[in-house]
Amino acid sequence: MPxxxxxxxxxxxxxxxxxxxxxxxxxxQGRFAAGAERLDGHVLVDAWAHGKQLFLGFDNDLYLRIHLGLYGAFDFGGDSTFMGASSIGAPRKVGEREVASDDDGGAYAGPPPPKGAVRVRLVSEHGWADLRGPTACEVITGSERAAVVARLGPDPLQDRSDGGDFAARLRxxxxxxxxxxxxxxxLAGxxxxxxxxxLFRQRLSPWRLGKDVREDEAAGLWADIxxxxxxxVAEGRxxxxxxxxxxxxxxxVPVEDAHYxxxxxxxxxxxxxxxxxxxDMGARKLYWCPSCQDR
Structure with a gap:
């Protein structure tokens, strides 16, 4: 999951x-036809992320909420002004790396025919984005967006997020x-x-109970994360x-050297x-060093 x-x-x-x-x-694909109709022809005002939730805000005060889940991914393309990654999401073939666009600056003829089950296609004058396989994809209001975020913990990538809030929730x-x-x-994200x-970098056992994590250890987790x-965000992996x-x-850094x-x-x-x-822990595979993480 991304x-x-x-x-x-x-x-x-x-x-x-x-x-x-x-x-x-x-x-x-047709599965999001009603939602697409509510957003079609409107201006994208902003895009905002909190944890694993993506919100695209439009000028009619509606938001497209997307959670990629295990299989969701976006493909992008466009004319010579488009310089972003060509794909972001899952699954990956190698690591967690997005490939830079290799656009050759040629004439832009619009997006290609849809390939596979494209849930949502967004097209501007200069580029396009196709979404496949998301866990969640819905149109919501501003108050509904606020309710989604209120259920989440602090996001370390948000400047306004509070490490003290994370520590309190954890402990x-x-x-x-x-x-x-x-x-x-x-903790969102x-x-x-x-x-x-x-957990390896902070030398903490995965089995240590949250209530037994000291304040300074929680602060170390937050800072490192x-x-x-x-x-x-900077490296794309x-x-x-x-x-x-x-x-x-x-x-x-080679893939085989990227992790501890x-x-x-x-x-x-x-x-x-x-x-x-x-x-296994929580239905996901857990990895740790029994010697370095014995506390």
Whole structure:
């Protein structure tokens, strides 16, 4: 599932490509025809992300709310003015990386014929975006958007988000921190990769109960998650290793060097050599180092 940094990249791309433009909105697949009709012909005012939720705001005071889920993804294209990623979302073939547009500056003839089950197509004079496979895709009002956000925890990528709020939500729960970091009501935007990697980096056992996490440890989690996710927005992929812990000095960082424990079951820990362990937690695969994360 795309994690929060990818959704913030989507918001930036929509703002860059479509904000201020009148859009033709359609549903080639047909499943979103009624919703598309409510937005068709209106101007996109802004795009905004909170955690894994994307909101596209239109000039008729309606919002397109999208949650990509496990399989949702956007494809983009356009004329020579379009310089964004060509695809953002899931699934990925290699890591968590979006490919830059390779537009050759030729004449723009409009979007190509829809391929596969395109739930929503958005088209401006200069570009287009196709959405496939989202978990959620609906038209909502401003008050409904506010209600969605109110149910979520703080987003580390929002400047106004509060690390103290995260700490309080975390420390009043008697569930393992490995579960709590994936709970969007505790912390918005973190998924399986960031969960495993930040717990390793902070040397915390995934089984430590939230109520047993000290305030300074919660502050360390928040600071590290915030920094890693901001790097993810900039790089278009999740890189959590420090240069001194990688096997190769190559740039860009090879996929096999990008993580400490995620999908490294049985391989030696990059810091202590203990085999990385893997099990299930909360219906998702959990990875950790039994030696580095023994507290």
């Amino acid at each position: 994690e929060g940094h990818s959704i913030h990249r989507l918001a930036r791309q929509f703002t860059s490509v479509f904000a201020g433009h009148r859009l033709a909105v359609s549903s080639p 009043r729960r008697a569930s393992p921190v490995g579960l709590l970091l994936m709970n969007q009501e505790i 973190v998924g399986n990769v960031y969960r495993a990697e930040v 915030s920094a890693l996710m901001r790097n993810g 999740i890189i959590t290793t420090d240069p001194e812990d990688r096997d190769s000095p190559a740039e860009p 424990v995620y999908k490294r079951t049985g391989l030696p820990c990059r810091r202590c050599g203990t085999p990385v362990a893997g099990t």
